[in-house]
Amino acid sequence: MDNIAGRKSGLTWAVHIAVVLLVILWLFPTAGLFVSSFRTGDQISGSGWWAAFSTQQRNEPAVRVGGDEVQQGGRFVLQGDLFPNRDMTIKAWGTSSRDVEAYEPGATADLGDGVTLTLDEGGTFTLAGPESFEGQRLPRVFATASSPPEFTLANYENVLFSGTAGAGVGQSFINTATVAIPSTVIPILIAAFAAYALAWMDFPGRALLVAAVVALLVVPLQLALIPLLQIHNVIGIGKTYMGTWAAHTAFGMPLAIYLLRNYMVGLPRDIIENARVDGATDFQIFVKIILPLSFPALASFAIFQFLWTWNDLLVALVFLGTDDERLVLTGRLVNLLGSRGGDWEILATSAFVSIAVPLAVFFAMQRYLVRGLLAGSVK
């Protein structure tokens, strides 16, 4: 449509390339987390995640040779595998940190005093000398090795099912779901009735109430924390799920009423008036006509509210508390960032566990989400 006259193919290419760049830029961060969650801690800290798909060559930390020596033809020989249980190929090695790539695999290094060290490609070393190594400091080996790309599900197993390594991420997952689901379901009905009244019933003060809802839409919930916590403590639901559900229900209410009202106002007037003429009460009209017709708006709000309650940190911290057995996923992640800031295999996996559900909801229901966004802001 834009360039019917004189379509410029060069410009079209530029557009494609620009979008590819944007997409890569936007996908890259999440991809990093995703790939990292399938790598072992050693791999993550050894090389960038973008190198995970290629055969990796890296300098292993120094390993001191060791094992039982045997006497062979007048020489004392010590043999063993430098990297037991690991599938890697030695590319180069050295015995001093100053020259870590001094020798080829299979070569023999002369360590002085007649002591020789051999390291072959597979990691098998042979140390030989004229005197017993008993009580001596054995040499260290600096190896540069390459290993094939390797991915593992062990992180997920650790994080979700073992209590210690994952530090309760599985429990937090259940906690988050326990917070999010009732907090999504309960506000819908309450808001829908109110939205119907604001959209289709005539009464004095209606305009004022709509304006109040619009105003409350932007009130920062930061202001509500302390007074509400006080109330909750007085009625005995401070730091409980009950209090968290109530808070989420209330904080989602303005958006719910606003979205649903905007949608209901747009429903055809004829249907409602015909039903009235036929003697239907408002309650019947609402339940039998408005509610089914408003399904897209209800779905939009439900997705918003679910994403928001699942991803929320502040409300959960304040109203549910930071006790270990009630910590939600976001709170757990913040703790992990503090206590295990370097353990990327645990962090990445926990983070991915926490964003997997919202992402699934997002991709499954994107249509309704977009519709809700448009109804909520363009109006």
Add this chain to the structure above:
Amino acid sequence: MHPVLQGMITVVLGVGICIGYFYFSNQFLDKVLYPARGPNAGRNINRANMIRPWLFMGPAIFVLALYLVYPVLATLWFSLTDRDQGGAFVGLANYRQMAAEPKFLEAIRNNMLWLVVVPAMSTAFGLLAAQLTDRISWGNVAKSIIFMPMAISFVGASVIWKLIYDTRPAGADQIGVLNAIWTALGGAPQTWLTIEPWNNFLLMVVLIWIQTGFAMVILSAALRGIPEETVEAAIVDGANPFQIFFKIKVPQIMPTIVVVWTTITLVVLKVFDIVLAMTNGQWGTQVLANYMYDRMFRAFDWGVGSASAIVIMLLVTPILVWNVRNARREMR
């Protein structure tokens, strides 16, 4: 009782009570209080119809009043009192104390930066993405991917970006992309999140990354709503694609750009999770919402905490007034 079970019961009970309330209150109104029969049938129907809206809105109004209106007033009151003196009225003492704190001034300064940079960059990128993806066949896939971070929590996004800003000692392989590029260009590895004032911008990047998708979706719909005649007329007059975009399209979607801008501004004012998770306000990155959390729940200083919450409210107020005025204009 197990919380999961408790949750299920709450869902069932909550929905049941809602339906029960609405059904029986309507029944009561129509059958008992003002029955639509007998000598006063007409008057009764009118009366019932006057009361019914309030039945429908009752629970919502109760919830909004208790959980949003009352707390705003209560917080205002807390900000003027001192908890240590048994809640005595102290005037503006909390505000004065707060204004003298370097961390508060830092938070204000940073918040101003956030307020300019994040909405501007998100809107700009969103506009760019909307315009570009609308013109290509696989635009919807691209849109999905750019929109995706919207579903990720601020904390999750913080973890994602912390990996990008990660630092390893010099000589070791860098696992953070930023340092990998930096060292490939010959620099020494940096601990990015501790470098003032640039670390602020690194935190803003996280929010820009999240909010661009939102801006793109809204602006893309607005771009599609532009009447084709205006664009065609411009083509006939020999305008090039850039002129069409900046002189024909952007002016027509200006109201939508303003809406996107203000919506992102609101998100920025409440941003808390990103700063908490990435730096916790250290190294000169404090923002108002995190400062408030710090005062309220770590220092337990309700007075100053409430005062900073009121500052956030004051910053939101212009947008609130503007939104309400727009909504009222639409109602007419």
